[in-house]
Amino acid sequence: KSGLMLGRRGLVMGVANNHSIAWGIAKALAAHGAQMAFTYQGEALGKRVKPLAESIGSDLVLPCDVEDLASVDGVFQRLGEAWGGIDFLVHAIAFSDKNELKGRYADTTRENFARTMTISCFSFTEVAKRAAALMTHGGAMVTLTYGGSTRVMPNYNVMGVAKAALEASVRYLAADFGPQGVRVNAISAGPVRTLAGAGITDARLMFNYQQRHAPLRRTVSIEEVGGAALYLLSDLSTGVTGDIHFVDSGYNIISMPHPAALKT
Ligand code: NAD
Numbered sequence: 001k002s003g004l005m006l007g008r009r010g011l012v013m014g015v016a017n018n019h020s021i022a023w024g025i026a027k028a029l030a031a032h033g034a035q036m037a038f039t040y041q042g043e044a045l046g047k048r049v050k051p052l053a054e055s056i057g058s059d060l061v062l063p064c065d066v067e068d069l070a071s072v073d074g075v076f077q078r079l080g081e082a083w084g085g086i087d088f089l090v091h092a093i094a095f096s097d098k099n100e101l102k103g104r105y106a107d108t109t110r111e112n113f114a115r116t117m118t119i120s121c122f123s124f125t126e127v128a129k130r131a132a133a134l135m136t137h138g139g140a141m142v143t144l145t146y147g148g149s150t151r152v153m154p155n156y157n158v159m160g161v162a163k164a165a166l167e168a169s170v171r172y173l174a175a176d177f178g179p180q181g182v183r184v185n186a187i188s189a190g191p192v193r194t195l196a197g198a199g200i201t202d203a204r205l206m207f208n209y210q211q212r213h214a215p216l217r218r219t220v221s222i223e224e225v226g227g228a229a230l231y232l233l234s235d236l237s238t239g240v241t242g243d244i245h246f247v248d249s250g251y252n253i254i255s256m257p258h259p260a261a262l263k264t
Pocket of ligand 1: 017195
């Protein structure tokens with residue numbers, strides 16, 4: 001155990017099960033000494049999150065649905081009472097109606113556009129504000145994004161638009177909180193097989209395509225995303241804020257697949 005996160009306390013939002021990206025991050029932080037609180041969305045997921053949290057010595061596991069502001073406030077009130085302050089925040093939350101994660105972006109409805117934006121983008125701003133208020137000695141935050149924000153990925157649709165807004169939020173929040181020593185960054189992860197990932201039509205094809213054509217010729221694990229989060233949330237990255245850091249086997253640098261890979 002190294003001491004990178006020893007004595008640091010933080011909140012992890014977005015663990016649904018042991019395949020969640022947030023869980024990969026929590027494991028990496030725990031291995032380096034961090035103490036964590038977790039939120040879960042609904043009691044069905046709570047049954048999965050509680051034993052995971054316990055396995056890394058956490059007993060602060062709180063319900064939170066970001067569509068319900070009272071539950072968000074409840075979490076930060078509890079954190080304030082329990083710990084007085086926090087050092088880091090992990091936001092790994094996204095949602096869109098899966099009927100709109102297929103077909104054309106142009107067909108997105110007003111209702112689902114607003115709901116996708118609220119849950120997948122605005123929730124970060126809302127929790128970042130509350131978390132920053134508890135980061136009285138400085139701190140760091142990380143959210144999760146995807147390259148469908150800047151380049152068109154079939155079926156990603158409204159979620160790509162929400163991720164673009166989320167990435168812009170990262171920059172604005174970094175500017176807001178920088179003066180108080182709070183850093184804000186995002187990890188842009190390659191496709192990972194999770195509950196949320198499975199909501200995208202033809203997710204398996206995207207996964208296989210990246211595996212075949214990314215420079216590293218493979219996808220990434222939640223543990224690899226965890227390693228990048230450890231960097232962004234620890235003192236290894238004290239000079240870094242407002243950044244979108246790719247953990248995608250290099251897929252984002254590719255213009256077209258290598259002809260050799262297309263022929264096989
Ligand atoms: P996941 O299903 O394990 O996690 C998504 C989480 O969002 C769940 O814990 C769910 O409970 C939570 N959530 C959804 N709506 C919520 C609400 N209203 N209130 C509170 N929580 C809510 O899937 P994941 O892939 O680990 O997703 C985590 C993050 O990573 C998301 O932002 C996702 O867009 C992003 N991401 C995923 C991939 C991928 O391929 N899986 C790639 C890049 C980025």
